[in-house]
Amino acid sequence: MKLVSRLLGAAAFAALSVSAVPAFADGGTLVIASTQVPRHLNGAVQSGIATAVPSTQIFASPIRYDENWEPQPYLAKSWEVSDDGLSVTLNLVDNATFHDGKPVTSEDVAFSIMTTKENHPFKSMFAPVETVETPDAHTAVIKLNQPHPALLLALSPALAPVIPKHIYGDGQDAKSHPANSAPIGSGPFMLEEFKPGEAIVMKKNPNFFIDGRPKLDEIIVRIIKDQSALLIAMENGEADMYPFMDGSQAIRRLEKADHLELTQEGYAGVGPVNWLAFNTQSPKLSDVRVRQAIAFATDRDFITKALHRGVSMPQRGPIVESSPFFDDAIAAYDVDLDKAKALMAEAGFADGMDLTVDYIPGPKEQQQTIAEYLKSQLKKIGINVTVRAAPDFPTWAGRVSGHDFELSMDVVFNWGDPVIGVHRTYLSDNIKKGVIWSNTQSYANAEVDALLNAAAVEMNPGKRAELYSQFQHIVAQDLPVYWINTLPYHTAYDKRLVNPPKGIWGTMHPLDTVSWGE
Amino acid sequence: MNAPYLFKRLGYGLLLMLGVVVLNFFLIRLAPGDPAVVIAGEMGGATEEMLESIREEYGLNKPVLTQLGIYVGNIAQGDLGESYFFNQPVSKLIGERIYPTVLLVLSALIMAIVLGVFLGVLAARKPNGPMSAFVAVFSTIGYAVPVFWTGIMLIILFASVWPIFPVEGMLSVKLRDAGIIVRSLDILHHLALPAFTLAIIYLAQYARLSRASMLEVLGSDYVRTARAKGASERTVLFKHALRNAALPILTVAGLQFGSLISGALLVETVFNWPGMGTLAFDAILRRDYPTIMGVLFIASGIVVVANLLTDLSYRLADPRLRGKS
Numbered sequence: 001m002k003l004v005s006r007l008l009g010a011a012a013f014a015a016l017s018v019s020a021v022p023a024f025a026d027g028g029t030l031v032i033a034s035t036q037v038p039r040h041l042n043g044a045v046q047s048g049i050a051t052a053v054p055s056t057q058i059f060a061s062p063i064r065y066d067e068n069w070e071p072q073p074y075l076a077k078s079w080e081v082s083d084d085g086l087s088v089t090l091n092l093v094d095n096a097t098f099h100d101g102k103p104v105t106s107e108d109v110a111f112s113i114m115t116t117k118e119n120h121p122f123k124s125m126f127a128p129v130e131t132v133e134t135p136d137a138h139t140a141v142i143k144l145n146q147p148h149p150a151l152l153l154a155l156s157p158a159l160a161p162v163i164p165k166h167i168y169g170d171g172q173d174a175k176s177h178p179a180n181s182a183p184i185g186s187g188p189f190m191l192e193e194f195k196p197g198e199a200i201v202m203k204k205n206p207n208f209f210i211d212g213r214p215k216l217d218e219i220i221v222r223i224i225k226d227q228s229a230l231l232i233a234m235e236n237g238e239a240d241m242y243p244f245m246d247g248s249q250a251i252r253r254l255e256k257a258d259h260l261e262l263t264q265e266g267y268a269g270v271g272p273v274n275w276l277a278f279n280t281q282s283p284k285l286s287d288v289r290v291r292q293a294i295a296f297a298t299d300r301d302f303i304t305k306a307l308h309r310g311v312s313m314p315q316r317g318p319i320v321e322s323s324p325f326f327d328d329a330i331a332a333y334d335v336d337l338d339k340a341k342a343l344m345a346e347a348g349f350a351d352g353m354d355l356t357v358d359y360i361p362g363p364k365e366q367q368q369t370i371a372e373y374l375k376s377q378l379k380k381i382g383i384n385v386t387v388r389a390a391p392d393f394p395t396w397a398g399r400v401s402g403h404d405f406e407l408s409m410d411v412v413f414n415w416g417d418p419v420i421g422v423h424r425t426y427l428s429d430n431i432k433k434g435v436i437w438s439n440t441q442s443y444a445n446a447e448v449d450a451l452l453n454a455a456a457v458e459m460n461p462g463k464r465a466e467l468y469s470q471f472q473h474i475v476a477q478d479l480p481v482y483w484i485n486t487l488p489y490h491t492a493y494d495k496r497l498v499n500p501p502k503g504i505w506g507t508m509h510p511l512d513t514v515s516w517g518e
Numbered sequence: 519m520n521a522p523y524l525f526k527r528l529g530y531g532l533l534l535m536l537g538v539v540v541l542n543f544f545l546i547r548l549a550p551g552d553p554a555v556v557i558a559g560e561m562g563g564a565t566e567e568m569l570e571s572i573r574e575e576y577g578l579n580k581p582v583l584t585q586l587g588i589y590v591g592n593i594a595q596g597d598l599g600e601s602y603f604f605n606q607p608v609s610k611l612i613g614e615r616i617y618p619t620v621l622l623v624l625s626a627l628i629m630a631i632v633l634g635v636f637l638g639v640l641a642a643r644k645p646n647g648p649m650s651a652f653v654a655v656f657s658t659i660g661y662a663v664p665v666f667w668t669g670i671m672l673i674i675l676f677a678s679v680w681p682i683f684p685v686e687g688m689l690s691v692k693l694r695d696a697g698i699i700v701r702s703l704d705i706l707h708h709l710a711l712p713a714f715t716l717a718i719i720y721l722a723q724y725a726r727l728s729r730a731s732m733l734e735v736l737g738s739d740y741v742r743t744a745r746a747k748g749a750s751e752r753t754v755l756f757k758h759a760l761r762n763a764a765l766p767i768l769t770v771a772g773l774q775f776g777s778l779i780s781g782a783l784l785v786e787t788v789f790n791w792p793g794m795g796t797l798a799f800d801a802i803l804r805r806d807y808p809t810i811m812g813v814l815f816i817a818s819g820i821v822v823v824a825n826l827l828t829d830l831s832y833r834l835a836d837p838r839l840r841g842k843s
Binding site: 438 | 549550551552553555556558559560561563565566568569571572575600603604605606611614670673677678681684685686687690691692694787788789790792796797800802803804805
């Protein structure tokens, strides 16, 4: 018994001792909590926020963007676009070095752009790039086979990390290169430790090429897959920042924490759209009137205000409202059940029909809840909806990429420029069975193809906006997709943080100006 | 104990692990979802060419039996393959995760045995007393409640309402650079809730088992003799009775190692404990075949070894079993 008593006493002491350990000197460390698990840390061959957040700290890129969508110098101190739009010259800073001490040269920039072109899933980013010439160590000239208005945005940290040629140029496949898990970049933070599925620890780069930055000594990305546990960690101060938070309950809950601030800024570039996709090849959905009937029967305001408690915004078209190309005048499809029933009758479905809705496994509020709302709402116009849950992403992806679906809910990002994030799901030459996030709706409209192809090479912003305006009006009529809402991404952060990430890329941007205040 | 017996048991163990490999290989492939599409999805999409290149790279375009042959051949050489998702050798991933899992399982096992036996002995003292009733009720609840529910309740209670324990993980990230004593204490602090959660179900079993075993032993002649010669109740209980009642408890402890490992996989997921369970969870969600197979292979190996050791130690402890095969 004595031994047991001693053991219990020691255990209690241990617990109390740890509780009494004073908080670590927080001045230099920022702990970012995330539910997302990155495959690796190289954003040149991998898209997605899980990789982009650490990748943009480790790797620098030619250009960065401010909160007004204006390009700013980064590794390129200046740049010139030729009059014909077929050549972009990047003038690089001469004091940038990789974390291993080797200088960043135009060879690295050229190698990175071509590697990204070959391996990144967003083919449209650098598809028009023919070559990258390197007349000297600090000048890179990107040669294009057609004007490419999205190029500068594609040179952002989240999309075009400059990777070291002396490491990645060894002939191994960049997608599975061992250095992806132990990357060396030239960004403001250096990788200290990467524990897959657990944590990413990045220390300040003392030789960062921008004087006086970064402000923080250390950034730790802590992966906490369970959101409830993550919220407690935020409330308890175990984590300092939680970006990409999208649940209304979570948002309302953290709003009550006195030491936290919440912001919706920082997601203009991502442009996360929650949508209901139609398989336009399905005999039941090939008639546009059926798709329009579903749109007229669905109440976006109810979804955003009631189901999402007012934290998300209605989304009416393929381009998010925060984009410079958004057109406010597109069809809204305000709820009109009579019109919906009439359209069903005109399409030959006066007696109704059965439909199945799939949804990507993810936040229940954004997917399952809306799918169940659709089930009850569409019943009013004679559509019996079966909600088909998928146990995991592979099952859902298999159904949608195999075109084995009728209706499917999903979240798709705009990724800054329509060329990067929007074209892929509307161009008819991107109907590719077996490929997820292609044009899985099998939507084909020659006019839309022509408009998108024209917008992809139009360098005049005004004319480009006009082309996208026409595109938005057409697809809003054709409805290959019914856009529901923008994901209510919020960032929760400790109020003492100075310069929290509120630019267009949020935390997918170098956090070199973030610091702790008093 | 003789060497042929040991080799025979080892042989059975290896055959069992081979069976586990083959069975898992086919079971995993029955699940819907093409790993190449999943990898492409995780990358953010892909072209058809990229999908083909992924299948080529991971050998997914080969006939299934060829894939099995390659996999078994690689395992025989100690190569567990490369994770589709994490892009790292599976052996490295498991190597980093095995220690937290073993720490969790052993802590829970020790906690369950010590507390369970203690409660069982107390209950056996007065079979109709309140402690006995408590053990019966506690055991029923312990058996009935799913381990993940217990974990979530403990998190709500001790990490949120009364935040005296950390909510998840194994080590506070801000204490990474602290001294070994502070880090060890921090690990203990993090270990408390998951270990207790995992221990509860087994604690209940040990309490019931030791209560029954003690009741049987307490009725035996030598206990009556011990009491007759004036030994204190504590000496009778813990010195005379418990020693003899402990043998079946230790046997069960060894045999339960397998279910403890599977319980640990669930508990790890709830508490984000960085062990093989969370690794398996991530891998299953992403159809990361090599990682799932690797975790199952190593977990089955641990169970085979634990059972073997239990068997051998039991034969050492009980001379009547020596010489029998």
